[in-house]
Amino acid sequence: MSQAAVNVPSGAPADPRIDPAPGAADEAILAKLAAAVGEDAHRVVRFRDNLRILVAPGRLIEVLTALKEKAGCAFLAELGGTDYLQYPDPDRQGTGARFEVHYVLRDLETAGMVVVKAGVDDPDPVLPSAYSLWPGADWMEREVYDMFGIRFEGHPDLRRILMPEEFASFPLRKDYPLRGRGERHNFTKLTREES
Amino acid sequence: MPAPLLDEPDLQTEVRQATWTLNFGPQHPATHTTLRLILELEGERIVKATPHIGYLHSGFEKLGEHLNFNQYVTVADRKNYISPPMNEVAWHHAVEKALGVELTPRCQYIRVIIGELARISDHLLCTGAAALDLGAFTAFLYAFNLRELIYDVYEEMSGYRFHPGYTRVGGVFYDFNDRVLDRIRKVLAAFPKVYADMDKLLFRNRIFLDRMRGVGTLSKADAIALSCTGPIARASGVKFDLRKDAPYLAYPEFDFEVPYCEEGDCWARFMVRMEEMRQSVKIVEQALAGLPGGPCNLPIADKLNLPDKATTYNSMEGLIMHFEMIMPNRGFETPKNEVYAAVEGPNGELGYYLVTDGTEFGWRVRTRPPSFIHFAVFPRIIKDHMLADVVAVLGSLSIIAAELDR
Numbered sequence: 001m002s003q004a005a006v007n008v009p010s011g012a013p014a015d016p017r018i019d020p021a022p023g024a025a026d027e028a029i030l031a032k033l034a035a036a037v038g039e040d041a042h043r044v045v046r047f048r049d050n051l052r053i054l055v056a057p058g059r060l061i062e063v064l065t066a067l068k069e070k071a072g073c074a075f076l077a078e079l080g081g082t083d084y085l086q087y088p089d090p091d092r093q094g095t096g097a098r099f100e101v102h103y104v105l106r107d108l109e110t111a112g113m114v115v116v117k118a119g120v121d122d123p124d125p126v127l128p129s130a131y132s133l134w135p136g137a138d139w140m141e142r143e144v145y146d147m148f149g150i151r152f153e154g155h156p157d158l159r160r161i162l163m164p165e166e167f168a169s170f171p172l173r174k175d176y177p178l179r180g181r182g183e184r185h186n187f188t189k190l191t192r193e194e195s
Numbered sequence: 196m197p198a199p200l201l202d203e204p205d206l207q208t209e210v211r212q213a214t215w216t217l218n219f220g221p222q223h224p225a226t227h228t229t230l231r232l233i234l235e236l237e238g239e240r241i242v243k244a245t246p247h248i249g250y251l252h253s254g255f256e257k258l259g260e261h262l263n264f265n266q267y268v269t270v271a272d273r274k275n276y277i278s279p280p281m282n283e284v285a286w287h288h289a290v291e292k293a294l295g296v297e298l299t300p301r302c303q304y305i306r307v308i309i310g311e312l313a314r315i316s317d318h319l320l321c322t323g324a325a326a327l328d329l330g331a332f333t334a335f336l337y338a339f340n341l342r343e344l345i346y347d348v349y350e351e352m353s354g355y356r357f358h359p360g361y362t363r364v365g366g367v368f369y370d371f372n373d374r375v376l377d378r379i380r381k382v383l384a385a386f387p388k389v390y391a392d393m394d395k396l397l398f399r400n401r402i403f404l405d406r407m408r409g410v411g412t413l414s415k416a417d418a419i420a421l422s423c424t425g426p427i428a429r430a431s432g433v434k435f436d437l438r439k440d441a442p443y444l445a446y447p448e449f450d451f452e453v454p455y456c457e458e459g460d461c462w463a464r465f466m467v468r469m470e471e472m473r474q475s476v477k478i479v480e481q482a483l484a485g486l487p488g489g490p491c492n493l494p495i496a497d498k499l500n501l502p503d504k505a506t507t508y509n510s511m512e513g514l515i516m517h518f519e520m521i522m523p524n525r526g527f528e529t530p531k532n533e534v535y536a537a538v539e540g541p542n543g544e545l546g547y548y549l550v551t552d553g554t555e556f557g558w559r560v561r562t563r564p565p566s567f568i569h570f571a572v573f574p575r576i577i578k579d580h581m582l583a584d585v586v587a588v589l590g591s592l593s594i595i596a597a598e599l600d601r
Contacts, residue, residue, distance in 0.1 A: 088553055111435075139570075
């Protein structure tokens with residue numbers, strides 16, 4: 001068969017990969033944040049159209065409060081954690097800690113979006129809770145605690161949410177195996193006779 | 196002689212002051228899925244509701260670290276199984292954002308079409324089931340009848356009715372053919388009648404209105420503070436829709452409205468969903484009329500899509516690329532970085548926080564599940580309502596337990 005069978009269209013652009021920069025609305029949020037807390041509280045990373053703001057745990061609440069009250073980010077869209085244990089790129093643009101928690105904030109007026117990231121390390125990962133700023137953080141922080149064991153100080157009801165209460169490990173940590181450690185196999189069963 | 200009545204003081208002091216506890220679920224027809232509520236009741240009035248979730252927790256996010264970007268689409272399907280194509284669109288939207296890929300115009304249109312069909316399907320179930328829970332069985336059957344036609348579209352386009360697994364990184368599994376387009380036109384043709392039927396059965400139905408109006412009211416301030424998105428936020432007056440405000444795919448090219456209400460009760464949520472279906476039909480009509488020609492998937496030189504079978508078997512480049520994509524030590528080259536990307540799902544913002552590590556597996560695949568966030572709102576808005584309102588509020592929040600627990 002001829003080369004024509006290859007499905008490369010004649011008019012296709014040479015390189016369809018794109019790299020959009022964060023929008024003007026995102027940069028405006030950043031400028032307002034810098035005006036409110038100064039430049040030294042955070043470090044900024046831009047990737048694709050995401051604008052990431054890295055902060056130290058000690059200044060997390062200060063930065064989140066400034067974003068909410070001064071920079072117009074009234075909406076907490078998403079909160080979650082990541083474990084970077086043995087991540088293949090040691091020089092990655094992060095906080096350098098083992099765990100990172102991300103807060104995706106939106107300005108509902110301008111549709112600007114920023115991602116705030118705070119790093120926290122073993123052996124006792126603790127972050128201040130964002131519950132007082134956004135009550136919506138309640139379950140999302142509980143899930144991060146359940147999956148990674150990161151405690152949120154000031155959370156009113158920090159319990160496991162998806163795993164059973166008696167579960168001892170944190171399943172989304174990188175040192176927890178995919179197939180578990182036999183918890184499912186050894187799960188206590190309540191038989192009809194005992195009940 | 197008057198019959199002896201109960202002693203009045205007893206009722207006042209002991210019985211009436213005591214609350215009683217009712218366990219609702221995890222297996223109950225009105226929850227539709229597996230979730231559990233501990234209801235503390237004073238008579239029939241709910242004093243406190245405590246949700247217990249996790250019965251369907253299956254480690255979907257952990258699985259995402261062990262399945263490659265194309266394999267994981269089958270798991271993404273199973274999160275919100277009422278609208279699987281929307282999950283696929285959301286998942287590959289995040290992957291393509293991480294890889295920095297722009298889709299072909301035809302593929303963008305196809306993804307808009309399957310996403311909007313999924314939205315119609317999801318809203319039909321939600322609105323139909325809301326009626327079913329409150330005793331109106333007929334409207335539910337009419338809604339389900341149309342969902343059957345949408346399943347026919349999935350079947351024709353991918354070969355699977357329930358979990359199509361249709362999208363791929365940089366494209367879709369198979370391009371749309373004429374039979375798919377015919378079946379989509381059938382859905383569009385059938386929709387106005389179903390809408391009219393539901394209108395006649397429900398919109399002025401006294402019982403339905405009384406059970407929905409003023410029940411489970413969520414204020415605008417609460418909707419924002421509690422991270423609500425989608426129809427639930429829009430029913431409370433938050434005029435935010437990612438399709439309009441932070442457009443993705445081909446959405447800027449379509450003419451549609453974003454419906455909203457100010458009331459924030461079950462009725463407002465119901466009506467926002469009904470109107471959204473009409474807007475989705477409008478989008479699909481425009482997308483069908485303007486469906487661009489040309490290739491659907493990206494050219495094989497981009498090393499993203501599997502080449503089609505004719506290319507694989509008949510050209511050397513195709514064969515090499517097929518090998519490159521299939522072998523476990525090859526595959527995609529990804530940056531070592533992370534992105535958050537979200538689409539407007541039927542229930543709200545459906546986002547993925549994807550951390551990539553240079554391989555074709557995600558390092559962290561975090562889903563932003565709208566059901567999870569909306570169920571956290573439930574104890575607040577059900578307070579002081581009657582026990583019978585639980586199903587009305589649950590139905591109006593459209594909680595899908597597979598997405599709730601992942």
